[in-house]
Ligand SMILES: O=C(O)CCC(=O)C(=O)O
C-alpha cells in the first residue's frame with residue numbers, strides 16, 4: 001500500500017466530492033508513524049469519529065489479568081500492591097452511579113519499576129505508555145491543524161490526581177458482572193481518550209454513528225494486543241471550535257449482565273490545571289465559565305467551575321440521539337444557556 005498521505009487520504013473518501021462518505025476500511029496508523037501520517041490519523045479522528053493506532057502494548061495483558069483479580073476482592077488495599085507510596089498518583093474508589101463498578105485511576109507517572117507487585121507494575125507501565133502515546137496523538141492534531149496552542153493545554157509530566165478537577169489518567173473500570181444500568185451514552189470530557197481493548201468487548205459507539213462498519217462493538221475492530229482506539233472528548237471539540245467531534249459511546253448493559261467481570265483501561269488526556277480554552281465565538285456570554293472546562297484554575301476558582309460531569313450527562317444524553325456529531329451550536333441553545341444562568345451545572 002502507498003504511504004503517500006495524499007494517496008491514502010483520497011482512498012478514504014468516495015470519488016463523489018458531494019458525497020464525502022468515509023470508507024469502511026480502517027486506516028490503522030503505527031504509533032511511530034502518527035506524526036508522519038498525521039493527515040490520515042486526523043482524517044479518521046475527525047470524520048470517522050475515532051482512529052486506530054497500532055502500538056506494542058507489552059504489559060496490557062498482565063495489567064488486565066491483575067485488574068480482573070481485583071474484581072473478586074471486597075476491598076482492595078493499595079498498600080497490598082505497593083501502590084500506597086505513589087499517593088497522589090493512584091486512587092481506588094467504588095462507585096454506584098451510573099452503574100456499580102470499581103475504578104482504579106493511575107496517572108502516567110513513570111514509576112513501574114518502583115513497585116514490586118508485577119500486576120500493579122504492569123498497570124503503571126501501561127498508563128505511562130498511553131500517556132506518551134496520547135501526547136503524540138495530540139501533537140499530530142496540533143501540527144495538522146496548525147494549532148500549536150493545543151499542546152499548551154497539557155503537561156508532559158503527569159499532574160497528581162488532586163491537582164485538577166479532572167486531570168489526565170488511566171482509568172481501570174472494573175465491572176463486577178452484575179449490572180442493571182443502560183449503556184450510559186456519553187462523551188468523554190477531555191481532549192483525547194485512548195482505549196486499548198478491554199478484557200472482553202462491550203464498548204459501543206452510538207448506534208446513530210454510521211461510519212463504524214460492521215459492528216457497534218468497537219473493541220471487535222481491534223487487534224487486542226496491539227490496537228488502541230483514539231477518540232476526541234469535549235475539550236478537543238471546544239478547543240478546535242468543533243473541527244473535531246466527540247464520539248458518543250457507552251458500554252453494553254446486555255453484555256455486562258452476562259455475569260463475567262470486565263475490565264477496561266481507557267487513558268484520558270485532559271487539559272492541565274489552569275489551562276484555558278478560548279470561548280468559541282458562537283457561545284453566549286453566560287457560558288464563559290465553561291472555560292477552562294475541565295480544570296480548576298490555579299489559586300482556587302475565580303469564577304464558579306462547571307460540574308462537567310453533570311453538564312455532560314445532561315447535554316450529551318440528549319444529543320447522542322441525534323448522532324455522533326456534537327455541534328458547537330448546541331452550546332448556544334437558549335435552553336442550555338438558561339440552565340447555565342440558573343447555575344444548574346455548578
Ligand atoms: O468500559 C469501557 O469500555 C468504556 C468506559 C468509558 O467509556 C469511560 O470510562 O469513560
Ligand SMILES: [Fe+2]
Nearest residue numbers: 186187188249
Ligand atoms: Fe467514556
